[in-house]
Amino acid sequence: MNTLIPYLIVDDEPLARARIRRLMDKQLRFVCVGEANNSASARPVLDETAVTLIFLDISMPGESGLTFATELRQRFPRIKIVFLTAHPEYALEAFDLHANGYLVKPLREDKLMALLMTIFPEVETISYHVGNELRHVQLADVLVAQADDKYTRITLKSGTDALVDISLKALMDKFPSHFVQIHRSTLVNRNDIAVLESQGHKHFVGLKSLSARYEVSRRAYSQLKALL
Structure with a gap:
């Protein structure tokens, strides 16, 4: 939503x-x-x-x-x-x-x-902690999820990061229409992908809401080309 x-x-x-x-x-x-x-x-x-x-x-x-x-x-x-x-x-x-x-x-x-x-059950949320405070963010505002040791680091539309105690696989299984896997350690919001580009033998995606680029594995490259 x-x-x-x-x-x-x-x-x-x-x-x-x-x-x-x-x-x-x-x-x-x-x-x-x-x-x-x-x-x-x-x-x-x-x-x-x-x-x-x-x-x-x-x-x-x-x-x-x-x-x-x-x-x-x-x-x-x-x-x-x-x-x-x-x-x-x-x-x-x-x-x-x-x-x-x-x-x-x-x-x-x-x-x-x-x-x-x-x-509003259609508004999916993800919970995370800041110190002892439990916070919630709407799924639509989560742009990137990356493996970070035993946790997953999510990047929000605001540009801020947060650690969540849920694996990449669990996020992908729970929200398959929101995320697309671009690398074994990275998921991105499929609706926020702006461009897929190559440099040498490497591929990257750029998002609409963030300036950073994220590396795409060879395996995910063809899937992303079809998506775009």
Whole structure:
């Protein structure tokens, strides 16, 4: 899935909105199209911008999130609604409104990620650690995977690298439509290949999103020529 998923945050607490943005900024397939501190300020955003997902606080001054959700379900039947609250006792009432999810404040990253993968199963993700922090990246943003001792080094569209505890073979078996193997130690995103070129007796691929070139084995060369 290559299309960005637009989302809106509606919460009267600035710190709560900032927490959601900080966690969602790690999810490269999602884009925030606005923040609002109540339903009144959310309506103009919804009138002017396509929104697929809305994070909606239940307890806000004026109109509650539950009341606003009733309107949203009528106006935008396909919108995904995730309720936010510090009061778990609202859960049953929230799901009576056909909510797609329910998160308790303070928001936990693992709970958010599990919910996103349930709501958007087509958005494949790969997990990796930075220190003690578990992070997730959408598969579409992984451009290169290279064997690195006991781990695999992945290169993202942002140009950053990360180590994942999954072998090249496991990545290739799990995501055969995403990766193509160009060398025994290298996979690349097949949709990001820009050029296949030769220098002397060696072959290389260039990617659309990275300046580096990657060596292609003789065995993979004919397969790549057919692909391009």
